[in-house]
Amino acid sequence: MRKFLTSIGLLLLLVTTAARAAHTEAQLLLAAEQARPGDTVLAGIKLTMEPGWHTYWKNPGTAGQATSIKWTLPPGVTAGEIQWPLPKKDVVSDIITFGYEHEVVLLVPLTLDKSIAPGTVNLGAKVSWLECNESCIPAGTDVEAGLEVGSEMKNSTEVALLEQWRAKVPTTDNKFAAHAFWPEPATNNMRELRLEVDWVTPAATMHRTVDFYPDASEDFEIQADTKKILDSTGELDFTKSVKKFSGEWPAKISGVLVVDDVAYETEFPVLETKSSVTPAAVPMANRFVEPPPSLLKMLLLAFIGGLILNVMPCVLPVIALKILGFVSEAKSDPAHIRKLGFAYTLGVLASFLALAALVIGVKAAGHKAAWGMQFDSPVFIVCLTTLVTLIAINLFGVFEVTLNGGTMDAANKLASQSGAGGAFFNGVLATVLATPCTAPILGAALGFAFAQPAPVLVLIFLAVGTGLAAPYLLLSWNPTWLKFLPKPGAWMEKFKMAMGFPMLATVMWLLSVASSTYEKKVVWLGVFLVFVATAAWIFGEFAQRGRTNKFVAGIVALVVLAGGYAFALEKQLDWRHPQTPTAADRTQPDGIWHAWSPEAVFAARTNGHPVLVDFTADWCLTCQLNARTSLDIDSVSNKLKEINAVAFKADYTHFPDNITEELNRYNRAGVPLVLIYPADTSAPPFVLPELLTEGIVLEKLDAAAK
Amino acid sequence: MKKFTALLFATLLSVAVSAADIGQPAPDFTATDINGQAIKLADFKGKIVVLESFNPDCPFDHNHYATGAAQELQKEFTGQGVVWLLVNSVSPKNSSHRSPAQAQAEWKKLKLAATAWLDDRSGDLGRLYGMNTTPHVFVIAKDGTLAYAGAMDDHPRPDGDPRQAKNYVRAAVENLLAGKSVEIPKTKPYGCAVHY
Secondary structure: OHHHHHHHHHHHHHHHHHHOOOOEEEEEEEOEEEEOOOOEEEEEEEEEEOOOOEEEEEEEEOOOOEOEEEEEOOOOEEEOOOEOOOOEEEEEOOEEEEEEEOEEEEEEEEEEOOOOOOEEEEEEEEEEEEEEOOOEEEEEEEEEEEEEEOOOOEEOOOHHHHHHHHOOOOEOOOOOOEEEEOOOOOEOOEEEEEEEEOEOOHHHHHOOOEEEEEOOOOOEEEOOOOEEEEOOOOOEEEEEEEEEOOOOOOOEEEEEEEEOOEEEEEEEEEEOOOOOOOHHHOOHHHOEOOOOOOHHHHHHHHHHHHHHHOOOOOOHHHHHHHHHHHHHHOOOOHHHHHHHHHHHHHHHHHHHHHHHHHHHHHHHOOOOOOOOHHHHOHHHHHHHHHHHHHHHHHHOOOOOOOOOOOOOOHHHHHHHHOOHHHHHHHHHHHHHHHOOOOOOOHHHHHHHHHOOOHHHHHHHHHHHHHHHHHHHHHHHHOHHHHHHOOOOOOHHHHHHHHHHHHHHHHHHHHHHHHHHHHHHHHHHHHHHHHHHHHHHHHHHHHHHOOOOOHHHHHHHHHHHHHHHHHHHHHHHHOOOOOOOOOHHHHOOOEOOEEEOOHHHHHHHHHOOOOEEEEEEOOOOHHHHHHHHHHHOOHHHHHHHHHOOOEEEEEEOOOOOHHHHHHHHHOOOOOOOEEEEEOOOOOOOOEEOOOOOOHHHHHHHHHHHHO | OHHHHHHHHHHHHHHHHHHOOOOOEOOOOEEEEOOOOEEEHHHHOOOOEEEEEOOOOOHHHHHHHHOOHHHHHHHHHHOOOOEEEEEEOOOOOOOOOOOHHHHHHHHHHHOOOOOEEEEOOOOHHHHHHOOOEEOOEEEEOOOOEEEEEEOOEOOOOOOOOHHHOOEHHHHHHHHHHOOOOOOOOEOOOOOEEOOO
8 A cells, every 4th residue: 555655656746746837849851852862961869948948969068968969760771870950068167068058969870771662751769868057857859751762862941940940060071280298296085277279370269258068977077167378389278177087097188179169179198298390390381360340340440440540640640641632722622622532542452452462472482471561671761761851851842853854833732742643642552661560459450461472462562552542532532521720721731841841850760770781981971861851942943944055954963962972871871782680780788678579488487486578679660659658768777677587679670580470470561560578478469559558467467567 | 245155156166166175174164954944963963964965856866765765775874873964055036945944844755864954055065065966965084084975776767666776875874874985985976066
């Protein structure tokens, strides 16, 4: 009797469980309506869960249970393994689970035997799962579907949905090398595992989320937390805590490597110590290629970066010229203004195309390309210095630029100066002067561009150019917006002269850049500029504006110019054969600053110092600005002493390869780049914004000391 | 205050990780059972104690109790002087929470044969031992050291007859009763997450 009551009680209990309706629906989907013998048809078990409910992945984690599928198939049809889409990881204190919410389609390839007879086959499966919200309920259902075996493959309407889920299944054909090791002995049953992947661009990975979802194991459990670590060679590793329940410490760990939202089926052989293979020795083909950032996003960044270039110090003098151009044009025919806006934009874009071609050419020749690398050419700098000097004295009115070389009346003068050719030239000049200033935001886009194939690189460069030209193009398109500018008048002549001075300032900057190559002999470039100015004055005063002997005056101007060139540039400066100083000559310790090298940074970090690195170059105006306002200042040097930090300057003036490599690690194509490494050697460095303030630097130094 | 609670929580957790280790003294605790009685681990010195994280709504637990397998084991062991404590850490916010009255009714209905059902609604005891799943079982030897931690058996499913499975808890307690050391002191627990 008692036994009978017990069984009733048991029955009641079972009934209560069964009576609870399932909160998950299951459905069998097939990618094909009809298939031929020998074909493989993708089947999917679609689980639709009520809001708040979830089912589990193949490794449910600490708790839960994986969904199972038991097939009932006719002879000649065989089911493959379940392909599990990437699950969602859920962590509540120590409990980690991997599962699916709302909807998931578990994929199974069904193979039809070659000998299978035509006709309809019924495919069935018993699907069992554990569904949980606050509490868990085991549930299951039978699903079935019919498939026509015929003479052709016909897709069903479900193929899109199945493909969509197949895209979420971790990829299996991974060529990248991955391994792991135990850095420390175990404490009780816990041990830290360091996982290493040979990335193509380790630094880019630093900004991504990296995780590892292990396959299920009875012997150990991999904990939820992931810690990213920069190792001594600058590679990004990450660690996971492993909790052992039984057996030996695992000799390999398999599962899914998750980088951002992209998943890779990966096996990490576990070595006793760190792999002795240096990252550089790993062939590119065996490296992990990170999913590229979206091209659209990079194009947008490039455009915004180009826009910001307009207000960077390098381009400011050109802006002055543009403002003048607009004022003088304010009353012209709108169509003419538009034409000028176009010409300016074309000038900018053509220069950016030329730069892109240069970068592609240098890369194709097997060299390392860098943003602003034309500034490493002394010939380029001398030409640019001369050109900017001529522009300055032109603005002072010493001579005029005319297309036909003859004298003209005032109206003609204005027209020719603001002609399409002039606007085009303005665009070229703006671009050339802009390159040494990597504007904020531009760094990321250019860094991305330099690593891309030629068409993408061109596209990004054009986006930067469009950004640079955009304000003027817009203004010229709608000249009514020019109304806020003052009316043209006699003041313009004075304004034009005033604008000559920012140009002279640019000359001074270029001279300082040239001095990094020519050192003290740079004074001969200055002497040459005096000859140039004199020749320009003779040409303007006597050849252009003079009444008699114009031809003689022209000859004299030419002689002065040629004499100056022969004496100052050729004889004294020997400008085409500069002695490029070696890096060692240049990197003299300067106050708190030490010469940068990867080894020195590594040594300082191993000794427990926070480290500040300023990647800079003489030609980089933004870098100079940063140094004046935020780096070479008392408060920063005091802070460096206070937190016992070591400061390094990495001089990129002559584009040394080891710095190009380091910049590439941070996905940058050029300077400025300022890094602050925390005292904690396992933490990645802070990458400071391109335009610094004292506050940013002090704040990050404080954070680095912790 | 919130920060303080979090800190306290973190401390408790870290205690749990370091305290509930095999061969180490099992952390002492005081808890209240569903009859309002205070239960102290120290009171059971000299006895083998089984701590089982328990939630009758969890399908894995349910299977152990609906089949009667767990009760049989409890009856067999408590008859030999073993103390078997059920630890229910389900938070009152969760629908699976049992008030003492509900728990008393369930005790009768399931014919539980454990020593006591501890009402750990705060989750302190569960966290102290690092109980992650239901069931997650800890066996404490007579000398007060932790002798086993892990799964109930090698059958991590909410269905089937648990009597057919290898029961790790039975093995551990029998080892101890025979005066031997526990052969399998640690296994990976399975089941539902504990609803702290």
